Amino acid sequence: MQIKQLVAEYQEIADFLNTRWPLKDENQRVFARTMKVVEELGELADEILTSMNLQRNSKIAAFSRENLEDEFADVFASLILLSTELHIDVEAVIKKKIEFTRERFEMQARAENHSDKN
Ligand SMILES: [Mg+2]
Numbered sequence: 001m002q003i004k005q006l007v008a009e010y011q012e013i014a015d016f017l018n019t020r021w022p023l024k025d026e027n028q029r030v031f032a033r034t035m036k037v038v039e040e041l042g043e044l045a046d047e048i049l050t051s052m053n054l055q056r057n058s059k060i061a062a063f064s065r066e067n068l069e070d071e072f073a074d075v076f077a078s079l080i081l082l083s084t085e086l087h088i089d090v091e092a093v094i095k096k097k098i099e100f101t102r103e104r105f106e107m108q109a110r111a112e113n114h115s116d117k118n
Contacts, residue, residue: 003091010080033082040074047071
């Protein structure tokens with residue numbers, strides 16, 4: 001799945017959420033989506049701590065790699081949902097950030113002949 005498809009999927013989900021649970025205005029939606037990022041990041045942190053045996057035994061006993069991956073996906077999804085409320089072009093800003101990072105560390109530009117068809 002490409003970034004454009006992923007964002008389109010989450011735009012539909014955002015439209016559904018905003019219809020089902022309407023908030024007062026854009027500021028409230030941005031606030032709510034930002035808090036969801038924080039909430040989901042906390043859940044991912046919990047899973048990572050558990051994976052390192054740094055939580056209570058009952059959590060460690062219930063740990064699964066699937067839960068960790070699920071929480072990772074929640075963080076990513078919540079960020080994409082936030083991007084829709086902030087009208088951020090995810091693909092453009094990520095491309096810009098990759099270029100910035102490569103230049104910062106004096107890395108060569110990646111060859112453009114790789115396939116994006118996965
Ligand atoms: Mg979660």
